[in-house]
Amino acid sequence: MNSLFTPLSWSDTGFILIGVMNTVTISIVAIVLGTLLGLAVGFLRAESSKVVNVLLGSVLDILRSVPLIIQLILFSTFVGAMGYPLDPFVAGSIILSLYTMAFMSEVFRSGFESVHQSMRTSARSLGMSYWQTIFYIRLPIGLRAVFPSWLGVALSVIKDSALVSVIGYMELLRTSDQLISRTQQPLMILIGVGIFYFIISYPLSSYGRYVERKMAI
Amino acid sequence: MGALIKHPSDPFLTTESGQGMDYEFHWNVVFQNMPELLNGAFVTLHVSVLAMLLGIVIAILLAIAKMNNSKPYCYIATTWVEIARNTPALFQIYMAYFGLGALGIHLSPYVAVLSALVFINAGYLTETFRGGFQSIPNTQYSASKSLGMTSIQVYRYIILPQMLRRIYHPMTNQFVWSILMSSLGILVGMGELSGTTQRLQSLSFRTLEFFMVAAVMYFIITKLVLISSSLLSRKLFKGEI
Amino acid sequence: MISIQNVHKSFGDLEVLKGVSLDVNDGEVVSIIGGSGSGKSTLLYCINAIENIQKGKIIVDGVDVHSKETNKDKLRQKLGMVFQQWNSFPHMTVLENAALAPRIVKKMSKEEAIEIAKKELVHVGLGDKFDVYPTKMSGGQQQRLAIARALAMKPDCMLFDEVTSALDPELVGEVLDTLRLLADEGMTMICVTHEMGFARDVSDRVAYFHEGVIAEIGEAKQVIIDPQNPLTQKFLSKVR
Numbered sequence: 001m002n003s004l005f006t007p008l009s010w011s012d013t014g015f016i017l018i019g020v021m022n023t024v025t026i027s028i029v030a031i032v033l034g035t036l037l038g039l040a041v042g043f044l045r046a047e048s049s050k051v052v053n054v055l056l057g058s059v060l061d062i063l064r065s066v067p068l069i070i071q072l073i074l075f076s077t078f079v080g081a082m083g084y085p086l087d088p089f090v091a092g093s094i095i096l097s098l099y100t101m102a103f104m105s106e107v108f109r110s111g112f113e114s115v116h117q118s119m120r121t122s123a124r125s126l127g128m129s130y131w132q133t134i135f136y137i138r139l140p141i142g143l144r145a146v147f148p149s150w151l152g153v154a155l156s157v158i159k160d161s162a163l164v165s166v167i168g169y170m171e172l173l174r175t176s177d178q179l180i181s182r183t184q185q186p187l188m189i190l191i192g193v194g195i196f197y198f199i200i201s202y203p204l205s206s207y208g209r210y211v212e213r214k215m216a217i
Numbered sequence: 218m219g220a221l222i223k224h225p226s227d228p229f230l231t232t233e234s235g236q237g238m239d240y241e242f243h244w245n246v247v248f249q250n251m252p253e254l255l256n257g258a259f260v261t262l263h264v265s266v267l268a269m270l271l272g273i274v275i276a277i278l279l280a281i282a283k284m285n286n287s288k289p290y291c292y293i294a295t296t297w298v299e300i301a302r303n304t305p306a307l308f309q310i311y312m313a314y315f316g317l318g319a320l321g322i323h324l325s326p327y328v329a330v331l332s333a334l335v336f337i338n339a340g341y342l343t344e345t346f347r348g349g350f351q352s353i354p355n356t357q358y359s360a361s362k363s364l365g366m367t368s369i370q371v372y373r374y375i376i377l378p379q380m381l382r383r384i385y386h387p388m389t390n391q392f393v394w395s396i397l398m399s400s401l402g403i404l405v406g407m408g409e410l411s412g413t414t415q416r417l418q419s420l421s422f423r424t425l426e427f428f429m430v431a432a433v434m435y436f437i438i439t440k441l442v443l444i445s446s447s448l449l450s451r452k453l454f455k456g457e458i
Numbered sequence: 459m460i461s462i463q464n465v466h467k468s469f470g471d472l473e474v475l476k477g478v479s480l481d482v483n484d485g486e487v488v489s490i491i492g493g494s495g496s497g498k499s500t501l502l503y504c505i506n507a508i509e510n511i512q513k514g515k516i517i518v519d520g521v522d523v524h525s526k527e528t529n530k531d532k533l534r535q536k537l538g539m540v541f542q543q544w545n546s547f548p549h550m551t552v553l554e555n556a557a558l559a560p561r562i563v564k565k566m567s568k569e570e571a572i573e574i575a576k577k578e579l580v581h582v583g584l585g586d587k588f589d590v591y592p593t594k595m596s597g598g599q600q601q602r603l604a605i606a607r608a609l610a611m612k613p614d615c616m617l618f619d620e621v622t623s624a625l626d627p628e629l630v631g632e633v634l635d636t637l638r639l640l641a642d643e644g645m646t647m648i649c650v651t652h653e654m655g656f657a658r659d660v661s662d663r664v665a666y667f668h669e670g671v672i673a674e675i676g677e678a679k680q681v682i683i684d685p686q687n688p689l690t691q692k693f694l695s696k697v698r
Contacts, residue, residue, distance in 0.1 A: 065393075065439040066432045067400035070411060074432060077424045081240040122545035122604070125506055126559035126611060127535035136558060140549045159305035166404070173307055186315040194304050194312070201303035 008183045019175030020196065026092055026171060027158045033097035034157065035150070038104025043134075045105060046112035063102035069163050071095050076167040092164035100157050107149045111142030148215070151208040155201050172196065246421045247430050254427075257413030258434050264331050264402075264409060265395040271331075272338025272391075279339060280346040294343065301340020306398045309333035314405045326407035334395050341391055349384040350376075382454055389446040393439050400435070410434060459484045459615060459646050460505065465514035467497070467504055474500045476670035477514070482615070487647045489657035489678065492667030493693060498650045501667075502617045505648070506539050519614060535563060538608030539617040542624050544600040546592030552579065553588040556607045564611070571610075578606040582636050598629030602636050615646040622653060634660075654697060658682040666690045 165174035282290035314329040361371040403411035418427035460482040467475035474497040503509040516523040556575035582602040664681040674687040
């Protein structure tokens, strides 16, 4: 009765590897872009007036308060309806990066604000300019302070990248999905997928907690 | 059985036939279906609240198990926490729906999503509770004891109130996260807000309109939760946080 | 060297400095004493252009500090300042802390900056701590690092804002000894301080601040031992 379906075989590794590679690729793209954008926005929020802050804050608020899956569907449908359909990878990268930015900007903002005014005054009293103070003092101290939180956001991006499957990107969960339809072996394949995510995520999250504990002392 | 796995999202891929710049918005059909959408929103809230409550209960047990150092319980708790924290929510939901299905345990979409959310909430909250408990210095305990309080009094009046202050904010965040992640119900055909939106748009093909309204509804729900949470915290903690 | 002329400074409605005038000569050590909120720290902040002023003038080395044309970063290079909180840069070693400003502000080569930093660290008695991170050091050591960090900029004048107030009592001595060393070497210094013994023994003149004005100023021993103004007498009898 299994004639319709072909069991899992070694030749499927290539297919799975594509999924793995795609998951890794889109995660890296989103983490890099989200970090850079988040750094800029976080800095703006730490430094700018209340008005700018409220405006920026409400845009970021939307990105954080609407489920990622809805954002992905809306964006991909919207550009399609406007006549500019985007490749799932491109559309997914854009939304995932913006989503990442929304969280990263809060992380970096708190980092910038964690460097006390008196520390900045000390640096200025040595004759450093505003930008030198930022570059040599506030950035390095702030970035260290928020490293564990940054890692936390980065890890959640890797996990959330699974949702890009919804607009058709062939990342790991979607490839395994298709394998399941063909082989009818959901349990084995899903456990394999789970182990993959775990192997990436567990060492990094343990390291993050280790750093956090070390910093707390 | 395998035909269960279908991507309801596939209609979103057919953008090649894009309608071009002259896309016209039709909102009537959305408003006609408002009662159903509101019902979906209610299910979203329902499943998130339940996932939160069950998650809290399990997390308390897991946190105690982790801090007790009694080997088997500690291992179980640690394994639970690490799996929950280090795998995607979508994976958990697939596991509950398709994975258990393969073992002959067929969960309804609602129960599958609920159990995945409970599993993850419990994992994250365990660490929150443990951290909150450990952040209270031992001196608080000895100081209270020296005033002649019983252990129960120390916990009731000193330790737990301080702990609640520290875990309140992370718990609120976890609740908001649950609401947003319950939207994954769309992938297993659950009748919460996203799933309902998906079903309605597939009948009318007004994809943009329906999902825009859903986005607004999610935004309102999370905002309401955050606002009431901060109002409640002001009442509970008298603005001390 | 420094000429303070009828300076007024307010924070909102609160007037903190109400017409302060003071001239500090080259090589002179002036200590400023007074109760909290008397405006003595604010004056240092105004000299270093960290705070602006509403009225009056502060001239450092012929440069009007608060004039629009003044390059404040350039001006601060002439004035070394050490604060109550040492604010070591936690992400750099002791040597890097001291070498940073000469390198990036004065644009010295790395070798030059390190040489100067080493010299000043030895100067304040931290010759054995070059590669240590400041978070591993005591408050007194970190405060001496802050002094070396400022000295590495070769300032003409040093401003000290209650540099021993945040220290444990047993660490106060080593920092005061460093200040004494600088005074003996002829550095021009303005010290806001609560250490009356230090003010008496090390400074040339002492100024007593009361509610935003200099209530009494004179030769150090005279002001501390035999104050003329009843306000000064009252203050000194309380801190002793």
